[in-house]
Amino acid sequence: MRLSRAFLPTLKETPAEAQVASHRLMLRAGMIRQTSAGIYAWLPLGWRALRKVEQIVREEQDAAGAQEILMPTIQTADLWRQSGRYDAYGPEMLRIRDRHEREMLYGPTNEEMVTDIFKAYAKSYRDLPRNLYHIQWKFRDEIRPRFGVMRGREFLMKDAYSFDLDHEGAQRSYRQMFVAYLRTFARMGLKAIPMQADTGPIGGNLSHEFIILAETGESQVFLHRDLLEFDVLSRPVDYQGDLSPIVEFWTSRYAATDEKHDEAAWAEVPEEKRVTARGIEVGHIFYFGTKYSAAMGLHVSGPDGKPVTPEMGSYGIGVSRLVGAIIEASHDEHGIIWPDPVAPFAAAVLNLKPGEAACDAAAERIYAALAPQAVLDDREERAGVKFADADLMGFPWQVIVGPRGAAAGRVELKRRATGERAEVSPEDAVARVRSH
Numbered sequence: 559m560r561l562s563r564a565f566l567p568t569l570k571e572t573p574a575e576a577q578v579a580s581h582r583l584m585l586r587a588g589m590i591r592q593t594s595a596g597i598y599a600w601l602p603l604g605w606r607a608l609r610k611v612e613q614i615v616r617e618e619q620d621a622a623g624a625q626e627i628l629m630p631t632i633q634t635a636d637l638w639r640q641s642g643r644y645d646a647y648g649p650e651m652l653r654i655r656d657r658h659e660r661e662m663l664y665g666p667t668n669e670e671m672v673t674d675i676f677k678a679y680a681k682s683y684r685d686l687p688r689n690l691y692h693i694q695w696k697f698r699d700e701i702r703p704r705f706g707v708m709r710g711r712e713f714l715m716k717d718a719y720s721f722d723l724d725h726e727g728a729q730r731s732y733r734q735m736f737v738a739y740l741r742t743f744a745r746m747g748l749k750a751i752p753m754q755a756d757t758g759p760i761g762g763n764l765s766h767e768f769i770i771l772a773e774t775g776e777s778q779v780f781l782h783r784d785l786l787e788f789d790v791l792s793r794p795v796d797y798q799g800d801l802s803p804i805v806e807f808w809t810s811r812y813a814a815t816d817e818k819h820d821e822a823a824w825a826e827v828p829e830e831k832r833v834t835a836r837g838i839e840v841g842h843i844f845y846f847g848t849k850y851s852a853a854m855g856l857h858v859s860g861p862d863g864k865p866v867t868p869e870m871g872s873y874g875i876g877v878s879r880l881v882g883a884i885i886e887a888s889h890d891e892h893g894i895i896w897p898d899p900v901a902p903f904a905a906a907v908l909n910l911k912p913g914e915a916a917c918d919a920a921a922e923r924i925y926a927a928l929a930p931q932a933v934l935d936d937r938e939e940r941a942g943v944k945f946a947d948a949d950l951m952g953f954p955w956q957v958i959v960g961p962r963g964a965a966a967g968r969v970e971l972k973r974r975a976t977g978e979r980a981e982v983s984p985e986d987a988v989a990r991v992r993s994h
């Protein structure tokens with residue numbers, strides 16, 4: 559992407575309506591545009607970041623054995639009457655009528671719909687276990703949408719739904735998602751801590767929220783320091799094997815949001831191991847047994863021929879919220895600092911003197927070698943503007959091409975996260991960016 563032609567409306571001033579860093583930076587870096595309260599258009603840079611996040615979520619769901627589908631955003635009220643949630647869900651649900659006066663809604667979640675779809679095909683125990691997920695827009699008419707995409711009304715969620723023959727199978731499915739979530743967030747450079755949680759309108763009696771620590775988080779959290787030090791990615795996971803030791807490690811050490819905080823249990827955590835912080839919920843998993851399958855008449859024939867009602871769970875990740883949460887966890891006073899795996903581009907190539915032959919030649923060559931993972935700042939702007947915008951947009955590397963260096967076959971390579979700079983040849987710059 560050439561910045562001279564890009565649709566990248568960066569802002570110099572801090573937008574007054576934005577209360578938290580990620581919202582300010584997403585607006586200033588031209589990633590999103592609010593179209594109405596809690597509803598955002600994703601502009602090229604934001605859209606690329608969103609897709610990076612989405613792809614990591616997808617890869618880890620697939621690795622854990624879940625299968626991707628795509629369900630509609632619009633659902634019928636009838637479906638929700640079967641589970642009893644149509645009236646219970648309240649004003650957060652956006653209710654719509656079609657031209658035939660049929661009651662419809664914009665889905666806030668898909669337990670009913672997926673159960674109905676699965677019911678049409680699942681006949682016997684051999685059709686279990688299954689885990690189906692999709693990555694689809696949701697609508698919740700939040701009373702107070704705020705913090706940009708972190709609490710929107712329209713937002714992108716990954717939601718998975720597991721169907722199992724019995725309680726033991728359902729616990730296995732729950733553990734598979736538990737571990738997949740640990741990996742998913744770790745791959746994005748985040749430390750997400752599973753914490754016991756309330757189940758709210760989804761229901762059930764077992765649930766964990768995955769919370770990342772950030773000063774502007776909406777909930778107060780309390781946790782054992784060991785949980786911050788565990789390296790989730792150091793070992794590959796065998797999803798068919800026994801995952802209980804991993805889950806056991808995480809659930810045997812204290813971690814709770816203020817809703818579930820227990821002073822007595824907290825007092826038993828050694829003082830030097832106690833961490834209190836603010837947190838952002840990026841994922842939430844639920845086990846709710848036969849709540850939806852029973853209500854919606856999903857039954858299969860068991861190994862002995864008798865009917866069985868499958869046990870279910872559902873597993874959500876706030877994909878659009880994650881873009882904000884990652885920025886909340888990784889920025890400085892100059893702008894965003896993208897972790898490599900989710901950076902919309904790996905590098906910005908800054909041509910400090912467009913029109914100057916040596917600069918143009920070097921910058922174009924580096925850009926061509928790194929495309930499509932780089933942007934080229936070929937705008938007729940002062941160097942200071944280019945430096946500031948590159949820091950603001952936060953790509954992991956900056957390759958700075960100035961007239962003096964270009965004449966001598968040298969460029970400057972800057973690492974955004976550390977500020978480290980090195981003078982290198984254009985080839986070395988390309989090689990170092992690529993090796994990340």
Ligand code: P5A
Binds near residue numbers: 707713839844
């Ligand atoms: C689990 C999957 C569910 O809806 N049903 C299907 C279950 N869970 S949840 O906790 O209500 O939502 C899952 C995740 O979605 C994100 N999220 C939001 N993101 C942005 N704006 C919102 N208004 C919003 N509401 C929920 C959160 O990350 C949450 O963990």
